[in-house]
Amino acid sequence: MDPEFAPLVRALELYVPLRGPGGAALSVHHRGQLVADIAIGTRDRAGAPMEPDTLVMCLSTAKGVTATLLHIVADRGELDLDAPVARYWPEFAQGGKGGITVSELVSHRAGLYAVRPLIDQIEDIYDWPRMVEALARAAPAHAPGRDFGYHAWTFGWLVGELLQRATGASFTDLLRECIAEPLGLEGLYIGLPEHERARVAQTIEWGSTKLGFSTPGGSGRLRRAAGASVEVAGRAARALGLRFDPSDMVGAMLPRGLSSLDLNSPVFLRAVIPSLNGVFDARSLSRLYAALAGGGELDGVRLMSRAAIERARADQNVGLGRVIPFPLRVKMGYHRPISLGLRVSVRGRSKDLGIASADAFGHFGLGGSGAWADPERELGVAVVTNCFAGRLPADLRTVGVCTAAAFAADRRAR
Template identity: 45%
Template sequence: MLQGYVHPDFGRVADVLSQQIPRNRPGGAALTVYHKGQCVVDIWGGTRNRDGDPWRAETLALSFSTTKGVASTLLHILVDQGYLKYDDPVSKHWPEFGQKSKQNITVRQLLCHEAGLYHIREMIDDAEQMMDWNFMTTAIERAQPIHEPGSTNGYHALTYGWLIGELIQRITNKTFAEVLDELIAAPLQLDGLYVGLPDAQMHRRAELVQSIGKKGAADLRTERRSQRLMLKAVTAGLKIANIDLDKTLSALVPRGATHLDFNSQDFVNACVPAANGMFTSRSLAKLYALLANGGELDGIQLISKGTMNEITQIQNRTMGDVIPVPMHWRLGFHRVWAFGKATSLSFGHFGFGGSGAWADPVRNLAIGMTLNNGVGTPFGDARILQVTGAVIKAAERRYLVPDIEQVQGIGPFFPRDRRTTYGTAKKLVNGVLPRRRKSDVTAI
C-alpha cells in the first residue's frame, strides 16, 4: 500500500509505482514529481529492509549512478559563480592531475565522459580502496588516458565521482560533503541529499535487499567467473551488438567488487560521488525541479539561465566505448528514456538498481525515484521508464499548453483550441514555428 500525496491528475502514476513494489518479498520505493514548480506526487511504499520495516517519507536509499547528476549540478553551480570555466584544463585547478598526458584534458571532457579515464580496474587492486578518497585521487593522477581525450566517449562509471569531486574540493578547499550541503542542500532545504552518510542519519537508510556484492560471492569458484557474473548483473544481461566486454568490465567492475558489501556502514559512510549517494525521492525531485525551471525554484536561483542553456546542450551523440548505446551526453547528464513518450529535450541521470532523476524544461517537469530492490543496468531499468512515461502522459493531460514561450522569452501566445504537442513545444523552444496571425493566438 502506498502512502503520501498524489494530485488527482497524476493518479495513474501511483498505479504504476504500486506495480513496481514487491508483494511477497522485501523491497520498497518512493517517487516524487514536480510540475511547474509544484509538488504533485510524493508517495512511497513497501519495506526498507529484510526485517519488513516500512518505507517512510524520510527513508534514504542508496542510489548508485544517480549520484553523478547531483555531483555534476554542484560543479555547475561553481561554474556559474565564476570559480572555473568548462573549457579550463583540469590541471589549472588540480595541478597533479596534469601528469601522464592529461595536461590538456578539460572540465568539459570530464563532464561528457571524454577524458579516457574510466578504466578503474587498471588503477586499483581492490574495490575496497574506493572508500579511501586520497588513494583514489592519487590513482587517477597516476593514470594515463586509455584513448585520446576528446576523440570518443566512454562511461566513467566509477572514476567520474573522484574526477568531479576532487575538482570541487580543490576549487573550494572544502570537502565534497561540505560543499554539497552549503550550495545545494541548505539553500533548497533538502534533508535527504548525502554523499557519505553521517552516522547521525544512519537510522534512516534503506537496506539494499538484492545485491550483486558480497552476498552469494562465496559460491563463485573463480575470480574470472565472478567478474563475468558481475558484468552480466550490471548490464542486466543486455545483448548489445559491438559491446567490448573488456572495456565494460574495466569501467564497471574493479577487482574485488564481488566481495564489496554495499550495505556495510563503511561503504555508506564513504564519499563516492559516482555511486553511493543516499537520497530521498523528495530531495532529488526538488533539485531537478530547479533544473527544469531554468535554475530557479521558489525564489532561490542556484544556476543562471545562461549556464543552464549550456549544461543542456548535447556534447556527443556517438556510441560509447563502455556502454555502446548513444547516451547523448550533456554536461554531466544523459538522455532520458520513456515508454511511449518523446523526451529528447529531457536530461538527468539514472542509476544501477532502478533509481533516477530527470528534468524536462519543456514541460517544466521533474522526478526523483528511489528504491532498494532489483538490479537493472548502470543507467536504470524498465521500472523508471514506465514511471517516466506515466508521469509525462499525466502532465500533458492536465493543461492545454505549456508555458514554454514565457520561459524562452518568445511571448505568451499559443494556438487557440488545440493542445500543444511535444513536437510543437520543441519548435517553440527552438524558435522555428512559422509566424502566426494575431487572430490565431490566445494570450495566456
C-alpha cells in the same frame, strides 16, 4: 496527490516484487508545485514500510547531483568549463592529460574510465587520496575528447577532486552549502552522516546485500570462460563497427573484489564516493531537479543561471560508447531519460506525448533509482528504490515512470 498524476501509483507498483521485501518512493514537482509524493512496499526485510522521506542508497544517481554541483560552482565563476583540469589540479597533467578540459572530464570524454588497474582490493575505494593520486598518474585510454566511455566509478573522484581543488572546500561542505541548505533539502547526502543512519532503507539485491559480480578469486575455469566470452564479444563488436568494447566495460565497471562489497555496510554509506553512493530521499531529489527544470530557480532560490543549464544539458555524445552498449545521449554530467509514447501533430505543432523531451536531463543508477528534469514540461521527477528487481527487472522500471510522468504533466498542462 494531483489527480492527473494518480497513474504514477501503478507505474511505481512495478518497482516492487509481488511477494517479498522491497519498496520504492516517488516524488514529482510540476511547474514548481509538489504534485506527487508517494511510497510503497518495505524499507527492509523485516517489513518496515517505505516512507516518502526514507533515505535510499541510489548508486549512480549520485552522478547527476555531483554534476549539478560542478555547474553551480562554474556558474559562480570559480571554475571554467573550457579550461584544462590541470589549471586547478596540476598533478592531473601527468600521463599526457594536460589538455583535458573540465567539460571533457564531466562529459565522460577524458578516457579515464578504467578502474580495475587503479585498485588492488575493494577497500581502496574508501581511500580518497589514493584514488585521486592514481587517477592523476593514469594515462587516458583514448585521445581525450575524441571518444566517449562511461566513467562508472572514476567520475566521482575526478569531478570531486576538481571541485575541491577549485574551491578549497570539501566535497561534502560544497554539497551542503550550494544545494542542500539553499533548497531546504533534508535528504541529500554523498557521505552519510552518522545521525541519519536510522532513516536509511536496507538495500535488497537479488537475495544478498552484495553486488554479486564474479571477479578474480573464483575458479580458474570460470575466469577463463569469462575472459574468452569478453574476447569473442569484442571481436563481434569490432566486426560490426561498434565503438563498444566488452573489455572496456569490465575495466570500467568491475573493480577487483566487487563481489565482496556490502552496500549496507556503514563504511560504504559514510564514504564520499560521488559517482555511486549517494543516499537520497525522493522528495529532495525531486525538489533539486524541479529547480533545474525551472531554469535554475525554485521558490525564489536560484541555484544557477538559465545559461548554465542550457550548456549543461547540451548533448555531448550520441550513439554507443566504449563502455555501455546503449545510446545514453550523454550531456555534461547527465544523460537523457528513456520513455515511450506517441508523436502527434496538433494545429501544425508537433508534440511528443509521453516521450521525454530532447531537453530532458538527469541521471539513473543501476537498480532503478533516478531523477531528471524536463524543462519543456517544467517537470522534476525522482524515484528511489531499495530492490534491484520488482515486477519488471532492474532499470526497465524507470521507463514506465518516465512515460507516466510525462503523460501526466501533459494532461495537467491542458
